[in-house]
Amino acid sequence: MRLLKLLVVAVPLAAIALPAHGRETAQEKANIRTVEALYDAALNQKDFAKARTYIGDRYVQHNPTARDGLEGLKAFIDFLRAKFPQSHSEIKQAFADGNYVILHVHSVRVPGTLGRAIVDIFRLENGKVVEHWDVVQDIPEHSANTNTMF
Numbered sequence: 001m002r003l004l005k006l007l008v009v010a011v012p013l014a015a016i017a018l019p020a021h022g023r024e025t026a027q028e029k030a031n032i033r034t035v036e037a038l039y040d041a042a043l044n045q046k047d048f049a050k051a052r053t054y055i056g057d058r059y060v061q062h063n064p065t066a067r068d069g070l071e072g073l074k075a076f077i078d079f080l081r082a083k084f085p086q087s088h089s090e091i092k093q094a095f096a097d098g099n100y101v102i103l104h105v106h107s108v109r110v111p112g113t114l115g116r117a118i119v120d121i122f123r124l125e126n127g128k129v130v131e132h133w134d135v136v137q138d139i140p141e142h143s144a145n146t147n148t149m150f
Contacts, residue, residue, distance in 0.1 A: 031124050032095075032096050043087070048078075056124075056129065080109075090105065091103050099125065102120070102121050117137045118135070
């Protein structure tokens, strides 16, 4: 049996951190505006036709609970409109690194509930969104610390 040695290297966070907020390039700022507009059209207005204008020729979905492609996005928007017509998502932070945009979002599907904290990652090509990943965490009623999730 061969034993493998693993080398663990500590990398300072600053070495891999995104550009300082507000120091994005002109293209990165444009990418943020595009993603914010897509997010509002899709999740708050629940308007697929409007959301479609911000998406490229393809849409790769990495969330395992959502269907892939434009049809999957349309189905998700239809689901929100039918099941959670009053849902609202508020973007708390937006960052860009080249063709990637990262959003930190507070999503509330039912008014009066705590909602969820979401990190969405989008990849753009030629100024249009072509790929999406997300991580979703319910906001607990009680926290083990006094910090907020936002």
